Amino acid sequence: MVLVTGGLGFIGSHVCRELVAQGERVVVFDNFIQGNLEFLKKVRMPDICDKIEFVSGDITDFAFVFETLKEYDIKKIIHTAAITFIPTAIKKPSLTFNVNTVGSFNLLEASRILDMDKFVYISTASTYGDFQYSPADEKHPLNPKDVYGATKVAADRLACSYFHTYGLSASIVRTSAVYGPGDLERRAAKAFIENALQGIPMRLEGGGLQMRDFSYVKDVASGMVLALNSSKSAGEAFNVTGGSEYSVKNLAETIHKYIPGSKIEVTDARKVDAKRGMLDISKAKRVLGYEPKYSFDAGIREYVRWMAEVYAPLFGLKVKNQPVFD
Numbered sequence: 001m002v003l004v005t006g007g008l009g010f011i012g013s014h015v016c017r018e019l020v021a022q023g024e025r026v027v028v029f030d031n032f033i034q035g036n037l038e039f040l041k042k043v044r045m046p047d048i049c050d051k052i053e054f055v056s057g058d059i060t061d062f063a064f065v066f067e068t069l070k071e072y073d074i075k076k077i078i079h080t081a082a083i084t085f086i087p088t089a090i091k092k093p094s095l096t097f098n099v100n101t102v103g104s105f106n107l108l109e110a111s112r113i114l115d116m117d118k119f120v121y122i123s124t125a126s127t128y129g130d131f132q133y134s135p136a137d138e139k140h141p142l143n144p145k146d147v148y149g150a151t152k153v154a155a156d157r158l159a160c161s162y163f164h165t166y167g168l169s170a171s172i173v174r175t176s177a178v179y180g181p182g183d184l185e186r187r188a189a190k191a192f193i194e195n196a197l198q199g200i201p202m203r204l205e206g207g208g209l210q211m212r213d214f215s216y217v218k219d220v221a222s223g224m225v226l227a228l229n230s231s232k233s234a235g236e237a238f239n240v241t242g243g244s245e246y247s248v249k250n251l252a253e254t255i256h257k258y259i260p261g262s263k264i265e266v267t268d269a270r271k272v273d274a275k276r277g278m279l280d281i282s283k284a285k286r287v288l289g290y291e292p293k294y295s296f297d298a299g300i301r302e303y304v305r306w307m308a309e310v311y312a313p314l315f316g317l318k319v320k321n322q323p324v325f326d
């Protein structure tokens, strides 16, 4: 059985879907901080929730984590649970450290004691900090600028150390600017689509020239499961992203293509973003057989459709601009 921590979350729910499609039995371990279980099932996994077992628990509680792994006879873990939204992490550094670092340590330690077959940890491009070169490969220095990135580096390196010290088959997947159905945080793509549907302009701070390696959530989930199933991934980190660079302006323009009534507005730059770029995904391609299947355009198209057809009615958005997919 595979345990997915944070399995009711944005990326975790897609990981569950990929695992279920491959015939795996899945247990979700989550503390449901984004809403109640039944509502989150409806938002994120109406198609697969009856094939999954749900455990309500907190990864900072070592004893409960340990007992759950034993009770369900878990052999493999995909660990996505975290405080993930950077503004929340900035407001709550202590919680962020406890969940992201101590919680990850708890899972690794329980996995060591129980002799887990495989452990996959989802890390982030934020661990690289300002990119010194682009595309950034996995050897790029880890130099995060914020608390979120620092707590993720700690867990990323702990996972690797558990391989080198104890032989735990742990792998790390680093991804970036994930977008797609199921995101409930106001990250750029979601905030823009939400605004565009409601007739509120998409605002480009400083012209929206910030570059991101946007990653479609289904591609990220497939990369995570490839790392889980690979016999060559132990002790290794892999960049798993869309593998191309787009600006925030490109994002708004692509959304505009599918929501033609939407408006784009340019505002002054409020803050300096971390200097980012593209991630080099050649290692994931070579070792895991990873290949992003969604172009940026195809991913945005599918995301706009989900926002209009699923998210808007569930969250009571007043849609003024209907999307067009011809």
Ligand SMILES: NC(=O)c1ccc[n+]([C@@H]2O[C@H](COP(=O)([O-])OP(=O)(O)OC[C@H]3O[C@@H](n4cnc5c(N)ncnc54)[C@H](O)[C@@H]3O)[C@@H](O)[C@H]2O)c1
Binding pocket: 005, 006, 007, 008, 009, 010, 011, 012, 029, 030, 031, 032, 033, 034, 057, 058, 059, 060, 079, 080, 081, 082, 083, 084, 085, 099, 103, 122, 123, 124, 125, 152, 175, 176, 177, 178, 179, 184
């Ligand atoms: N979204 C992105 O763009 C992005 C980019 C890079 C890496 N990541 C990483 O991917 C992972 C998933 O991110 P997401 O965007 O799906 O976030 P999310 O907030 O949608 O999901 C996180 C899930 O973890 C659960 N959780 C939080 N604290 C917990 C705790 N103490 N115990 C048990 N469960 C807990 C939440 O209830 C939620 O279901 C995170 O580790 C994040 O750092 C995300």
